[in-house]
Amino acid sequence: MESDSFQATTEAFLEWLSKIGVRINPKMTLKDLKSEGRGRGVVAAADFEEDEVVFCIPRTAVLNVNNVFAGQDSGASKEALLQMPNWLALTATMMSEGQQSDSRWAPYLAVLPQKLDSLVFWSEEELAELQASSVAKKIGRSSAEEMFTKHISPLGLGEFNVELCHQVASVIMAYAFDIPEEEPAKQENGGAEGETDDLVSDDGEDEKTILSMIPLADMLNADAERNNARIYYENEDLEMRTIKPIMAGEEIFNDYGQLPRSDLLRRYGYVTENYAQYDVVEISSASIKSLMTEKPQEIQSGQFLDPLTSAEAEERVALADREGILEDSYDVNIANAEERAIPDELLALLYLFLLDNENLEAIVTSQSALPSRSKLATELVGKVLVKVLRHREAEYATTLEEDEKLLQAANLPRRTAMAIQVRHGEKRVLRLAVEEAMKFEAANKRMRPIRGSALNTAKNGSNLNNKRRAEEVSKPGKKGRLR
Numbered sequence: 001m002e003s004d005s006f007q008a009t010t011e012a013f014l015e016w017l018s019k020i021g022v023r024i025n026p027k028m029t030l031k032d033l034k035s036e037g038r039g040r041g042v043v044a045a046a047d048f049e050e051d052e053v054v055f056c057i058p059r060t061a062v063l064n065v066n067n068v069f070a071g072q073d074s075g076a077s078k079e080a081l082l083q084m085p086n087w088l089a090l091t092a093t094m095m096s097e098g099q100q101s102d103s104r105w106a107p108y109l110a111v112l113p114q115k116l117d118s119l120v121f122w123s124e125e126e127l128a129e130l131q132a133s134s135v136a137k138k139i140g141r142s143s144a145e146e147m148f149t150k151h152i153s154p155l156g157l158g159e160f161n162v163e164l165c166h167q168v169a170s171v172i173m174a175y176a177f178d179i180p181e182e183e184p185a186k187q188e189n190g191g192a193e194g195e196t197d198d199l200v201s202d203d204g205e206d207e208k209t210i211l212s213m214i215p216l217a218d219m220l221n222a223d224a225e226r227n228n229a230r231i232y233y234e235n236e237d238l239e240m241r242t243i244k245p246i247m248a249g250e251e252i253f254n255d256y257g258q259l260p261r262s263d264l265l266r267r268y269g270y271v272t273e274n275y276a277q278y279d280v281v282e283i284s285s286a287s288i289k290s291l292m293t294e295k296p297q298e299i300q301s302g303q304f305l306d307p308l309t310s311a312e313a314e315e316r317v318a319l320a321d322r323e324g325i326l327e328d329s330y331d332v333n334i335a336n337a338e339e340r341a342i343p344d345e346l347l348a349l350l351y352l353f354l355l356d357n358e359n360l361e362a363i364v365t366s367q368s369a370l371p372s373r374s375k376l377a378t379e380l381v382g383k384v385l386v387k388v389l390r391h392r393e394a395e396y397a398t399t400l401e402e403d404e405k406l407l408q409a410a411n412l413p414r415r416t417a418m419a420i421q422v423r424h425g426e427k428r429v430l431r432l433a434v435e436e437a438m439k440f441e442a443a444n445k446r447m448r449p450i451r452g453s454a455l456n457t458a459k460n461g462s463n464l465n466n467k468r469r470a471e472e473v474s475k476p477g478k479k480g481r482l483r
């Protein structure tokens with residue numbers, strides 16, 4: 001029976017862990033949580049205090065390129081692996097270990113899943129349910145395949161096929177940790193220059209890290225607000241410790257990061273409501289430019305903003321670039337204590353598109369600079385932003401309300417339900433941003449004129465004298481972020 005073999009594999013894994021020196025707090029258990037949709041998970045069998053060790057893993061038990069090739073100074077395989085990005089080198093290493101029945105890590109490899117629900121495995125039809133979510137363009141299936149063929153195929157690992165590579169690489173994406181490298185190994189690891197390792201995040205610090213599979217540490221599930229443990233790397237051993245008291249019967253959760261559900265689905269193949277707070281929608285600067293150039297925009301009934309010519313739009317885009325606020329796309333979020341829903345840079349781009357010629361020239365010649373956020377948020381910027389956000393929402397094939405109805409229906413296939421949750425969350429982000437943009441009320445005095453308008457625009461803008469302007473500017477010619 002499947003559950004018998006699942007249990008037997010778990011037991012063999014636990015036995016192996018103790019043989020290789022992993023010390024496990026007897027108060028933790030590794031449980032079958034399949035009925036709750038979470039595979040295996042770590043559960044407290046008795047109460048834990050805050051900062052108690054759940055388990056301790058010697059570095060030698062970790063599966064990474066250094067440990068697999070420990071003691072081997074050079075050699076064709078190792079040399080080839082060192083030329084690859086980290087995630088690809090680990091993929092090759094795991095594939096190689098997976099083909100050796102006497103692999104030191106065999107009982108560990110046996111508990112790893114054959115397949116996840118991460119987006120790389122979705123069919124075209126399933127992906128279509130994500131509608132206009134930007135995540136659909138970030139899966140990178142074919143670029144990964146090019147890498148497999150270029151780097152892994154020539155290694156002659158016996159069984160090579162692209163599906164197997166995807167399987168292993170997706171497990172790495174969902175299970176691996178980037179851990180600080182040990183001192184003696186410092187010279188040994190690293191991807192080829194110029195090739196980025198975008199499967200895992202690097203904290204951006206100088207510390208050298210190595211992508212590693214850490215047996216048992218990767219059996220912890222995660223669920224945004226339920227995080228109650230974390231891994232510490234400072235010691236010789238890697239330690240999983242509680243970060244708050246945990247009661248008997250509670251699951252022990254790691255933290256996979258503040259991921260929007262789109263990315264959680266892409267990388268880990270699941271979503272939960274607790275991640276909705278991190279949902280995000282991308283607004284491309286190209287879409288804003290085309291809205292500003294394509295036709296007169298009705299700002300409100302009978303009042304129109306004339307389109308810019310392509311040359312005028314280009315000039316403003318170049319200025320945005322010079323001012324350091326041009327991005328390919330801007331993330332609109334759900335506001336929280338650390339972050340605003342609508343980024344300053346997006347407001348600044350709209351502001352530059354909407355400035356009248358005199359005030360545009362003042363910025364071009366560095367007589368004035370982009371103002372602070374409160375002054376960027378003019379009534380006109382708000383109205384145009386509402387258009388941009390609604391235009392973005394219209395790119396999704398269904399409405400927020402239709403998605404709500406669909407989500408209430410029982411028996412949706414798992415992937416369809418997850419896709420609807422993602423696209424529904426993104427539409428909610430857009431609706432909340434519209435509410436915020438509608439509250440913008442800073443004066444429009446520097447903004448381009450609106451035909452048939454009661455909006456307060458050019459009448460003050462054209463009279464603006466330099467003294468008044470100087471009150472609002474920060475350093476003339478100052479470049480850079482507004483935050």
Ligand SMILES: C[S@@+](CC[C@H](N)C(=O)[O-])C[C@H]1O[C@@H](n2cnc3c(N)ncnc32)[C@H](O)[C@@H]1O
Pocket residue numbers: 037038039040041111112113116117174175218219220221222223267268269270272
């Ligand atoms: C690091 S592993 C955790 C161990 C995993 N449950 C197992 O049985 O191997 C990450 C994977 O666990 C699953 N997972 C983690 N947290 C989850 C959650 N809150 N709900 C559902 N699945 C979860 C997802 O399949 C994810 O890709």
